[in-house]
Each structure stands twice: as structure tokens, then as C-alpha cells.
């Protein structure tokens with residue numbers, strides 16, 4: 154099998170029909186913050202126990218194709234001594250790794266950010282592949298405000314995303330390309346649509362210019378929504394219509410799949426919005442989820458750092474994974490959410 158065929162196989166496996174990707178790649182700082190909100194002490198072991206709890210959920214493979222880890226996690230062993238990578242692989246879940254090292258203020262535009270991590274990336278990728286990773290993630294972040302994001306902020310981040318993507322493919326790994334336009338702010342949905350379109354146009358210009366194999370990548374975008382401080386909520390059909398319009402304008406049909414981030418939406422909201430998109434037929438790509446918070450809550454709250462709560466937390470995680478899978482198939486509804494919860 155050529156590297157190109159291998160990449161296409163991996164990308165297609167990540168967006169297999171009815172399944173999606175678990176994002177559990179919070180940096181230690183972010184994980185510590187989420188734990189602190191719930192009164193959970195953050196240590197190397199408690200972070201390991203939490204991730205292991207998710208990975209060992211019976212039935213995870215029915216809904217989840219891949220799990221994105223953080224550098225600490227990909228090096229850890231579970232309670233039985235097996236590397237967590239092997240725990241995932243044995244469950245039929247592809248191991249993935251976040252390879253960016255976070256955001257820094259952008260020079261000459263300090264209110265905007267640039268994602269860092271390109272220096273030494275080629276060597277890190279080889280190490281991650283040796284550790285068992287099959288795919289990677291890099292997140293660029295864009296904030297909507299008066300004159301932001303600027304063209305400069307969009308283009309520098311798009312350039313870095315494409316540099317990342319082609320280095321990853323060279324290493325035989327599939328890049329998840331994540332340009333996230335944040336939900337924060339008082340903007341309306343049309344403003345979000347314009348910004349998301351400008352960002353995606355620039356990202357694909359750079360991916361093509363840098364010879365990215367489009368068939369061997371997965372796009373992880375935000376949904377087009379009003380800002381979290383905007384006065385009116387949009388309906389799932391408005392969100393679906395504007396998100397798909399934007400994606401149709403910008404994302405080549407050669408890309409096998411689009412896996413949305415949840416970006417602070419609740420699990421139910423994210424599922425409703427995804428469902429509204431997958432209910433529309435004749436899309437050129439597989440649409441699915443790569444949720445972080447929308448899959449992990451309420452499981453993380455139920456777990457609370459106590460091993461006795463593992464079965465309840467795993468049931469809650471599996472429930473959100475099942476609902477997200479239903480949303481990727483266009484068969485999700487709030488009624489189904491309640492039915493399953495009552496009977497389960």
C-alpha cells in the first residue's frame with residue numbers, strides 16, 4: 154500500500170458512517186481548570202484515570218473511530234500496565250495526538266493569536282508514530298470582534314495549518330485541520346458566517362498551495378452560530394443552512410469528511426445542530442462529530458475523581474456518544490434522547 158492509499162484509508166476510517174471522534178486532548182492546564190471546577194485534584198494519575206475511564210467504556214467502538222490525546226496521555230499506561238494506546242487499539246479506536254503547542258499573541262497584532270508548534274515537528278511526528286499514533290490535530294483560533302480576525306491573522310494561521318498538515322502526511326499520519334472561529338462574542342450569525350467563510354477559504358488556498366493530499370485529511374470546523382452573547386438564539390435549521398452554505402463554498406469534495414467541534418455548545422445543542430445538517434441529503438463529504446466537551450459532560454461530573462463512579466460515568470459517556478452518532482446519521486431527536494435515558 155502506498156503512503157497515499159494508507160492516508161486515504163485512515164481518513165475514511167476516522168469518518169466512518171455513524172461514528173465520530175472523541176477529543177480528549179486538553180492540555181494539562183485546561184484539564185486542571187476543568188477538574189478544579191468540579192473539585193477534582195489534577196495529578197498525572199488522576200488525568201490518566203479519567204482518560205482511561207473514557208477509553209475503557211464498553212461499547213465505545215460502536216460510536217467512536219478515534220480518540221485525540223495530549224502528549225502526556227499517549228505516553229501513559231493504564232491500570233493493567235498496558236499503554237493507553239494499546240487499550241484504544243484493542244477496542245478498535247484509532248489513537249490520535251494533538252501536535253500544536255498552543256497559541257501565543259500574534260506579533261504586530263497582539264489581540265489575535267498564532268498557533269505554535271512547527272519547530273521540530275517532523276521529529277515529534279516520527280516519535281508519535283512510533284508510539285502508535287495514526288492521526289493528529291492542530292487547532293488555530295479566531296476571535297470575532299470589531300476588526301478581528303484580520304486578514305493577517307487569518308493568513309498566518311492558515312499558512313501554519315497547511316505547513317502542519319503536509320508534514321503530518323509526510324510522516325504517514327492523517328492531519329485533522331481545525332480552524333476554530335470561537336463562539337465568544339456579541340456577533341450575529343451572519344458575521345460568524347462571513348468570518349468562517351474567509352477562514353476556510355484561506356485554509357484551503359494554503360492546503361492546495363502546499364500540496365496537501367485532500368483525500369487524506371479531515372476538516373474540523375466550528376458550526377456557524379450567533380455569538381454566545383448575542384441576544385437571539387438561532388434555530389438548528391438556520392445553523393445548518395448557513396454552515397452548509399459556507400462549507401459548500403469552501404471545502405473541496407475531495408475531502409472525505411468534516412468532523413465538527415462542539416465549541417462550548419451543550420451535548421444536546423451540538424447534536425441537534427449536527428442532526429439538522431445530516432438530515433440534508435446529497436452532501437459531498439461525510440459529516441460527523443469530533444466533540445470534546447459535548448461528549449465528556451456530564452460523564453466528567455459523574456466521575457468526580459472517584460473510581461466507584463466509573464460505571465455511571467461510562468454510561469453517561471456512552472449515552473452522549475450514541476446520541477452524537479445518531480446525530481451524524483440524521484436520526485437524533487430530543488425525544489429519542491429522553492427515550493434512551495429512561496429505558497437505559
Ligand code: 13P
Pocket residue numbers: 176292331414415416417443444445446447
Ligand atoms: P470542543 O468540542 O469542546 O470544542 O473540543 C473540541 C476540540 O478538540 C477543541 O480543540
